Amino acid sequence: MTVDSIKQWLDEIVIGQNFCPFARYVRDNQQIRFVENTQDTLDEALLSLHQEILTLESDEDVATTLIIFSSGFTDFDDYLDLLTVANELLDEWGYAGEYQLASFHPDYLFEGEAESAASHYTNRAPYPVLHILRESDVENVLAHCPNPEAIYENNQVRAHELGVKWFRQKLSAYRQK
Template sequence: MSEQLTPACQAVQSWVAEVVVGLNFCPFAHREVEKQSIRYVDSRAQSIEQALTDLVQAMQELLQDDATETSLVVLSEGFTEFVDYLDLLDYVALTLREFQLEGTLQIASFHPHYQFADTAEDDVSNYTNRAPYPVLHVLREASLAKALARYPYPEQIPERNIKMAEQQGKAYFDTLLARLRAASSVAR
């Protein structure tokens, strides 16, 4: 996508390049980055209702645009607390169901303070889902299924990502995320 990105979206785009593609956390992302088929949407929502409105619009745009493979809705001004973001995710699931998009679209979640259940807050495995801003990643399920079918042992991707995160270490991710956030704050 060639539209002008906001500073928050630029930070997430850099995170995609450096972490998601650079560390190969998602082996399917490189192709979409190269094709420029990722749409970055800046949502300044601070309420669940507004975030869902922005998400629904992003989902509709994705479904109407075959040139866009995936959308990243960057919550640039709200949901900084992880617990609030988790509340939003509950409503996101209900929204997918309400619009009968389960099986068509899927939402992956990323947050600066992401914490998997049964992990400590500073567990390095959490960095596999930490981004400079809260993000709702809208994926086409059919495309994801196709990519997974071609990839050997896709169930090993999370384990491999955790090993990579452990190799890089917590300080690496803290520094990278702080740098991306700081760059986006200066650009505002």
């Protein structure tokens, strides 16, 4: 159920609203690994992260992995703690420059923006998610993107066009599946 909700969110919001113009290719080619993590401790989450990096290291057919936390890290501050430690461990494990993390959470807030801003929804998902990306893939895609700096700005404009109410309804429906 949780993975299905994330797939629908990915298809309808991330790809459907073109928040990530690169996601369609890996989704259409079934190169995304979706992993549900039902554990709720930091140690277990980090173990899952490490296992998924090892999977990416050994399986060239997988371009990226989404670790979905179906029961843990519902508090945004706890999630940010996980993200901080996870990024530090990427460095410690020797994966700096090879992998990076993108973050999504139901209560995602961009620093410096009003809490009511629709732009937060560009990084809101039905469940907390750590998205592992290969840096070489990101660099390759960005090299072929004419204006990568505009992605963030375009996402903000689109989010405001859709509005908070639209996003709330969508995310609520995904969580009810």
